Amino acid sequence: MKNFSTAELIEGIKSGDKRLLGKAITLVESKKKEHREQAEELLKEIMPLTGRSIRVGITGVPGAGKSTFIETFGKLAIQYGKKVAVLAIDPSSSLNKGSILGDKTRMEELATEKNAFIRPSPTSGFLGGVANATFESMLICEAAGYDYILIETVGVGQSEVLVSDITDVFVFLKIIGGGDELQGIKRGIMEMVDVIFINKVEDENKIRAKNTKVELMRALHFLPSKEKGWKVPVLLGSALNNTGIEEVYEKIQEFIDLKTANNTFDKAREKQAEKRFDYWVQEYILQQTKSESATENFYEFHKKNASDLKSNPSTEAKAFVQKLLKK
Secondary structure: OOOOOHHHHHHHHHHOOHHHHHHHHHHHHOOOHHHHHHHHHHHHHHHHHOOOOEEEEEEOOOOOOHHHHHHHHHHHHHHOOOOEEEEEEEOEOOOOOOEOOOHHHHOHHHHOOOOEEEEEEEOOOOHHHOOOOHHHHHHHHHHOOOOEEEEEOOOOOOHHHHHHHHOOEEEEEEEOOOOOOHHHOOHHHHHHOOEEEEEOOOHHHHHHHHHHHHHHHHHHHOOOOOOOOOOOOEEEOEOOOOEOHHHHHHHHHHHHHHHHHOOOHHHHHHHHHHHHHHHHHHHHHHHHHHHOHHHHHHHHHHHHHHHOOOOOHHHHHHHHHHHHHHO
């Protein structure tokens, strides 16, 4: 496989070359030292081209129809003259860390669109199903001129929190009778969402869907408002039948307009970057630690104590950090 120079990758990103766009994302996903150095150089150069998209997080339990929703929503946005990038976070194979769902096979129509780019990214074991380099991949897509960056989670664990931390608007997909009825929905998710879409609403379950909508709206009434002046809409529809999707599109734009008017849009973007800074501080400290034999020895010592259950892992971690800082 050819190694592309930073200049070649940047030119490819600017020109909208999907192949080079994919190569650039592969680069930022790599943990190899030489790749990280080139990735940092690349990201530094493209930063002036970033920040012009709407970043949309999409979550929901498995089976909620996230991929169908994204495909229908993406095609609608393209009809309005927008370019759409999809970063679909696939659960990783525990054997080879590869992507096991293959989102391009689940979004066949969107994948053929000239103004769409779909990138399945394996989680590689990263917390909660959000790939390590999703934020950086998003910046690359923005630099390539994509207007909407849609980030799909696997809908488990802490993925909702992590996606909420790097997006401008958070959409929660729900289905009737999918095991996530009101009493089963975590309060934390409800506090994070900006738009709720009850999917797979057909004639036979329309009454149940409307009842669920009332229950959700009642629950939302008791939660603090995430954005001043915003009442989280609960919308009904079917992504498969292309009903209700346009209303979601409009509500997302309304929400972004409100954040802009409230002067909270840019502040939220700043917080997103700060959280990534904190993440990379921890990552680079750990890398530096493992690269020096003196610190690696007591790193492995405390790690072994934790794995052998000789001590609480957090106690061993604290002891290691204290030694590291003294050194």
